Amino acid sequence: MSTLTQQDTFQGLFAAAPENFLSIRTLGKESFLSQGLPTVKAEEYKFTNISKKLENAIKSFSPSLPFEISESQVKSALFEDFQGDVLVFSNGKFLPELSSSIEGVEVATLSEKPETALGSIAKASKDPFVALNQASFADGIFISVPKKVQIEKPILLLSFNKENAGQVIQPRVWIEVGDFAEVTFIDQSINLSDSAYFVNKVVEVKGGINSQISYYRLQNEGKGTIEVSNFETDIQKDAKFTSVNISLSGDMVRNNLSLNLLGSNSEGNMFGVYLLNGKTHVDNHTNVDHTIPHAESNELYKGILADQSRGVFNGKIFVRQDAQKTNAFQQNNNILLSDDAIVNTKPQLEIWADDVKCSHGCTVGQLDEEALFYLQARGIDKTSAKGLLLYAFAGEVLEKIEEESFRNHVVNLIQERLGSKF
Incomplete structure (x- = not known):
């Protein structure tokens, strides 16, 4: 290099x-x-x-x-x-x-x-x-x-x-x-x-x-x-x-x-969706630093990856020794739609305080075949059913957007990509 x-x-x-x-x-x-x-x-x-x-x-x-x-x-x-x-x-x-x-x-x-x-x-x-x-x-x-x-x-x-x-x-x-x-x-x-x-x-x-x-x-x-x-x-x-x-x-x-x-009673929220296809590569690195008691952070990132795309998630939460009564939550969930799509996920917690509530986790999987069959059995074609399930997966993050016109714009883009519009 x-x-x-x-x-x-x-x-x-x-x-x-x-x-x-x-x-x-x-x-x-x-x-x-x-x-x-x-x-x-x-x-x-x-x-x-x-x-x-x-x-x-x-x-x-x-x-x-x-x-x-x-x-x-x-x-x-x-x-x-x-x-x-x-x-x-x-x-x-x-x-x-x-x-x-x-x-x-x-x-x-x-x-x-x-x-x-x-x-x-x-x-x-x-x-x-x-x-x-x-x-x-x-x-x-x-x-x-x-x-x-x-x-x-x-x-x-x-x-x-x-x-x-x-x-x-x-x-x-x-x-x-x-x-x-x-x-x-x-x-x-x-x-x-x-x-x-x-x-x-x-x-x-x-x-x-x-x-x-x-x-x-x-x-x-x-x-x-x-x-x-x-x-x-x-x-x-x-x-x-x-x-x-x-x-x-x-x-x-x-x-x-x-x-x-x-500062005490501060709140930080970090949400994200990455919807990738082709050979797109997206790497999300997040860092939350709790330095003061009585603060809260919430983090949720969701990925949907198709074709040869690649996603990376690395989330770190630091809870310093003085940051007692901290609430910190972190989750990364991913769905892979092809055998060639790759995701590398690494949620991390580093805690020096002893009176805290903290959790972190990650999942990587595929679409629920039973749910897909359920929708098809009720007259929804496979492409639309697949799109609906994927949109529901991403929707938990999209609902965090409070500005309505922007949320509608993003929803339309994602529904078009997923083929979930009727």
Whole structure:
């Protein structure tokens, strides 16, 4: 795995980075060069050989430039019955001229907010792709919901991506939600090219006391997309954070989701569905860190894999010594629809406290033949019956999406894929 660990391979990215945030860029570069890109010898990436994938697919590690997007493209990308505000991106660059002005919310580019504590939540030392982003991102978006402000409409982060002048798209997002504030985000990418390109995304979320944050993400990438997403959030006392991640397509996708529960009575929820076919590879790595007593986390990921697709789930829950009275639950369930589909699942608990309620588990199996026969015996053809059972399997996660228009959009996509619509 030699070529991708050399500094000159990424010199185009390092050289293109502007001088803004020079100190954190320097730290990011030093951290990245000390770590290098991970190989399968690294425990965290043993089932996802993303370095080899990048070596074979990406011709030059240079930054992709933004491209022109029309208002009609934005409108056509909105799902049916969506009533909310939209923030538009082109190859990771925020486009304020096509975006909503959101009442009660401050939105700016990161270069306009030099005091932002970038890198304080998603630390470069934790993952080489965080370090690479920190070393070379061009700019990003700053979103702040002030104290006690309740945003009733969802905020859609709508990203248009395609291979352009370069190969690497590096979005950077900072979100801070004040005490007693409420907000819902929807994160969706529109791919305009099936050519190979690399998206290396970092999102940091800072949730205040008694804040209520929902973050829904739909990954329905182009066939050539290689993506690494690092999402990390700090949640304070009495706050609630809910993430729902839906992965449907792409070449190779790696999702790193970390939740730090830093206050008593805080609640973190992490839900996901990966519905894969072809040769799509999706790797979900989650991390929940309980540091304070009287906090709760709930985690449920479900996978449906067909053809030669591959899924990876690695979930970690840490319960620190002071985190007594913790409730932490984690489950990963999978259905394999072909002999060539593979899933590697590894739920983990590390507990240093003695007064806790924690559980974790995983299952891998096939469709229930008795249930399939039952539906067919009542006049439902085999394809529809199969689709209904699979949809019921995924539905436990889909019902966690409280934003109705987005939930309906995801349900339609999944039902079409499964053939369960009537």
